[in-house]
Amino acid sequence: MASDSPAKKVLVPIANGTEAIEAVITVDVLRRAGADVTVASVEKQLRVDGYHGVKIVADALISDCSQTVFDLIALPGGIPGAANLKNSEVLESLVKKQAADGKLYAAICASPAVALASWGVLKGLKATGYPPFMEQLASGAIAVESRVQVDGKVVTSRGPGTTMEFAVALVEQLYGKEKADEVSGPLVMRSNHGDEYVITELNSV
Amino acid sequence: MASDSPAKKVLVPIANGTEAIEAVITVDVLRRAGADVTVASVEKQLRVDGYHGVKIVADALISDCSQTVFDLIALPGGIPGAANLKNSEVLESLVKKQAADGKLYAAICASPAVALASWGVLKGLKATGYPPFMEQLASGAIAVESRVQVDGKVVTSRGPGTTMEFAVALVEQLYGKEKADEVSGPLVMRSNHGDEYVITELNSV
Ligand SMILES: [Cu+]
Numbered sequence: 157m158a159s160d161s162p163a164k165k166v167l168v169p170i171a172n173g174t175e176a177i178e179a180v181i182t183v184d185v186l187r188r189a190g191a192d193v194t195v196a197s198v199e200k201q202l203r204v205d206g207y208h209g210v211k212i213v214a215d216a217l218i219s220d221c222s223q224t225v226f227d228l229i230a231l232p233g234g235i236p237g238a239a240n241l242k243n244s245e246v247l248e249s250l251v252k253k254q255a256a257d258g259k260l261y262a263a264i265c266a267s268p269a270v271a272l273a274s275w276g277v278l279k280g281l282k283a284t285g286y287p288p289f290m291e292q293l294a295s296g297a298i299a300v301e302s303r304v305q306v307d308g309k310v311v312t313s314r315g316p317g318t319t320m321e322f323a324v325a326l327v328e329q330l331y332g333k334e335k336a337d338e339v340s341g342p343l344v345m346r347s348n349h350g351d352e353y354v355i356t357e358l359n360s361v
Numbered sequence: 362m363a364s365d366s367p368a369k370k371v372l373v374p375i376a377n378g379t380e381a382i383e384a385v386i387t388v389d390v391l392r393r394a395g396a397d398v399t400v401a402s403v404e405k406q407l408r409v410d411g412y413h414g415v416k417i418v419a420d421a422l423i424s425d426c427s428q429t430v431f432d433l434i435a436l437p438g439g440i441p442g443a444a445n446l447k448n449s450e451v452l453e454s455l456v457k458k459q460a461a462d463g464k465l466y467a468a469i470c471a472s473p474a475v476a477l478a479s480w481g482v483l484k485g486l487k488a489t490g491y492p493p494f495m496e497q498l499a500s501g502a503i504a505v506e507s508r509v510q511v512d513g514k515v516v517t518s519r520g521p522g523t524t525m526e527f528a529v530a531l532v533e534q535l536y537g538k539e540k541a542d543e544v545s546g547p548l549v550m551r552s553n554h555g556d557e558y559v560i561t562e563l564n565s566v
Binding site: 175176177180181183184187188195203207208209210211212213214215286287303314315316317318320340342343344345346 | 381
């Protein structure tokens with residue numbers, strides 16, 4: 157945690173059918189940056205069964221979060237996780253308030269189309285999403301094919317393989333470029349193309 | 362699941378302090394390939410508290426798996442997760458049997474050095490790991506700096522940001538290149554350098 161300012165408060169809602177890769181990378185990377193991340197279940201219980209059977213225990217129920225002010229709300233995808241998030245009225249009103257207040261919100265994979273666009277909070281904004289959902293996304297947003305898209309206070313991304321870039325982009329939005337670089341180094345992300353093909357032997361063979 | 366052959370059996374052990382990103386990507390990607398993955402806790406209970414507080418519920422306790430024959434055992438990293446895996450005698454004997462039987466085993470992040478090398482199952486083999494652990498790794502393996510290293514029946518990798526490549530490499534080892542390509546497409550991984558910077562607008566702005 158930063159010593160001079162309170163930690164940024166982040167909400168990551170999860171549901172049965174959430175893509176666990178997307179939830180866990182987002183939570184973990186934001187916590188590495190010092191954010192105070194609440195993983196909140198939109199189900200009746202804390203434990204959710206993610207897509208492909210990965211079982212995660214949330215920190216709170218979404219109903220416990222309805223009065224909290226967040227600096228960022230970030231929705232993971234997965235099917236039917238995205239639809240289950242969309243059907244949470246508490247989450248819908250939290251995200252609509254986030255949009256109305258000019259605060260950050262974000263989604264990845266199926267959730268930009270299935271949740272954000274259907275709630276009407278992407279109108280006139282450039283957004284991306286999981287490839288099979290681009291047509292649905294285009295009905296409620298300016299659909300663009302980028303790995304991570306930032307437009308105003310909205311950050312969207314495409315799928316499991318883009319989640320780490322998405323999470324680092326969220327760190328940059330909350331804390332700036334320097335913190336994003338500080339966090340991404342230890343993650344061993346791909347950076348300079350070609351570096352990953354260089355093999356250095358550390359001791360003699 | 363493949364219709365003509367039984368699903369490949371995979372063990373992914375987890376512990377308190379496991380890097381949840383590494384565990385969840387490995388499990389999820391292998392399940393996408395059709396593998397029968399058992400997430401097994403080396404703790405006394407199914408629920409483990411991962412590094413950065415991500416809470417995962419395992420499918421089984423490691424003691425329930427001591428008689429099972431696996432096609433692959435893959436260890437996630439994280440601190441102190443890697444040390445907690447190393448201290449599991451059941452896991453140690455499963456991995457040593459895997460090595461003796463010429464079957465696949467794998468580890469990422471701190472686990473190649475902290476678990477595999479300390480068990481003596483990387484001797485004379487090229488392996489990689491989390492950058493700060495390379496010196497420790499070099500005392501029990503031929504330490505190399507690649508994002509994913511395959512040597513014989515051992516696959517090793519570096520950290521959260523290399524886990525998806527690691528998991529796809531495990532799919533390739535178990536099922537072949539065609540299945541690996543089939544699984545990696547929908548993950549929206551980086552492939553052709555430069556593609557990710559091309560933004561296509563799907564509807565007129
Ligand atoms: Cu790690």
